[in-house]
Amino acid sequence: MKPRTYYAPTGGHPPQTQLLSDRAVFTEAYAVIPKGVFGDIVTSNLPFWEGTRLWVLARPLSGFAETFSQYIMEVAPGGGSERPEIDPEAEGVLFVVEGEMTLTLAGERHAMGPGGYAFIPPGSDWQVRNEAEAPVRFHWVRKAYERVEGIEVPEAFVTNENDLEPNPMPGTEGRWATTRFVDPNDVRHDMHVNIVTFQPGAVIPFDETHVMEHGLYVLEGKAVYHLNQDWVEVEAGDFMWLRAFCPQACYAGGPGPFRYLLYKDVNRHPRLRLGGR
Template sequence: MTKNNTYYAPSGGMPPQTQLLSDRAIFTEAYAIIPKRVMTDIVTSLLPFWEGMRMWVIARPLSGFAETFSQYIVEVSPGGGSEKPELDNAAEAVLFIVEGEMDVTIEGEKHPMTEGGYAFLPPGCRWTIRNNGDTPVKFHWIRKAYQFVEGIEAPEAFVTNENNIAPIMMPDLDVWSTTRFVNGTDMRHDMHVTIVTFQPGGVIPFDETHVMEHGLYVLEGKAVYHLNGQWVEVEAGDFMWLRAFCPQSCYAGGPGQFRYLLYKDVNRQMPFIRP
């Protein structure tokens, strides 16, 4: 496996008293931006049945905010981990490592994972996690309540690494590609977590407006996004939440490539809000 990508991971800490208060953080009815600068020690959370961990919650189900998923950036110290990480049997998950190494045991089988490592964990799956290394490990943990469909089985667990998967180029474009970890036509999956890469100068050439809710964590580079009629700058370490139908386009100005971890809900009927 050849490592050829970089991944931004938060380091916590606290800014000095001399730092300006204002930042790029914004929360609107259509989108939200959580800049990397605001991911400090005082906004971390803890979970039961974990040792040596803390996490930044960057998305959670909330009226007017993320409705279909939650997303954490988890930091686990050497020797830390959990024998009961997931307490909801209906929850599926994706783990994506941005710094360090860890062991994930799925249904009794241990999988060593390093930077770029990707694990899909179906609902009801028995899994544990342990940092057996000498340095902290940091990873994204994206969770969704799986939408079961009669006649379709839930997908199986798997572990891979981004560097083992060839990106797929957008049709007729050589500056925009997507690393896909599951087949887009596989109806067992009701969420996709992919990595999107733009080369310098690449653009989304129109305001996409579609039903999928998005969570975007910038892994590398910087870009300018056009969100619901407003221009915002984003860089490595920033998180964006985009509501369904939020108009969205971007321009990757360089000097290096612009890459982000992308969540979206897919392949299911639209649920009704019933009185």
Template sequence: MNKSPYYAPTGGHPPQTQLTADRAVFTEAYALIPKGVMRDIVTSNLPFWEGTRLWVLARPLSGFAETFSQYIMEVQPEGGSDKPELDPQAEGVLFIVEGELTLTLAGERHTMRPGGYAFIPPGSHWQVRNESSAPVRFHWIRKAYEFVEGLDVPKAFVTNEQDIAPNEMPGTEGRWATTRFVDPGDVRHDMHVNIVTFQPGGVIPFDETHVMEHGLYVLEGKAVYHLNQQWVEVEAGDFMWLRAFCPQACYAGGPGPFRYLLYKDVNRHAALKF
């Protein structure tokens, strides 16, 4: 099996000789969970999943207005679930970072490998199994779908990022590009999960300040992020959660591309009552 280009945690624990201070940060505007935090001691389990553990990267928190949850799932050979999602209102995205996953969605089997991407609408019937001889690791992003009268729920689909041409940002000469799995004009979708790629030296040249909150998992490379007037170094395996309106910009440091899996909430009115 070819080595995956994406970073995936494997757990374990550091030695007693390691310094305890790390880069982890939690503020009122953003959080940084560095890859070194994802150890055995912080894994969890889920009902009706066999041979599986997970790292919870994001979850809704009172006062922090999170719209989503994000897990890194680790499924051992012969593991998986015939009843993975217990919330009928939840939509989901799966993105494979290592290994091979068999997804059965609406009765159709799909073999997903690194770069594999699946959108799963709310109320779907689906199952996952690791039928290979090595662990499979993948991101599972979940959101409570916001139904709108007169709009159909978007349909399920399975693809791979290798089959989608990135869209270059205008005026960047290809230094900044986004792999979009969903048409931004399709308002049936209330979340986008994309892959953003910066070539060495590429930048977001201003502090973006907007209503969409983000989950960013660094798949490859390293960069410096400007978050709410603070500079934060990030590398492959790190996760950032950015609250709505958190100012954000970045500079890709090289020597290779800087790439991350990006979640954002889109295409819905702001709720006026809670």
């Protein structure tokens, strides 16, 4: 199998000669945050994390993401956290795009490199440390877990994309496939974070319009997306947020695969009261 490649931001500042205009778009139905936005000036810090900075891609906000937050974490050698999550009801997914780190989960150490994926249930005991000689960069997707009486909270697991076979979309001859880290029929999970791959020229041939909210981070390649009534070009390093029911379709531009990390909320009743249950 050809080694996977994942885009990771490195920060910095653009030169004073650079034009101001870019592809950034923020609407009531979707947002496109291009890779050029992720400079030093927009990084954040977190409590109880050492040698770490992050880019916040999405957060619950009126008129923006409603169900999740997503960060790109950058941890320097020796950095990390013994108390990474301060919300006991938050579940999380970690996905490594560059470098190496050690995840300690319920006392068990896991070495994670590019393609490494971890699901962390709410209330877990976990720590992260960069024991390597170069920075590690990884995505951290967080969601308030929606408990349901009579359904158990799913257990933690650690895996790697390279150990999984993508599931082809029927009727596409494998040109459109999804790497699923969780069984779609497992209703214990209320979010999926998967990887979608389109081969050059592959398409979503209709405007998907559905209840799931989406966060899409482009890991590799480029494509043209139809969002609401607009056509936008995206490439590796760009992030898209799609509100529930935002029409969406795309075609991969080539010359290589177009791949993205996809968040969606699943397997729960829609809330009947805004801002509550």
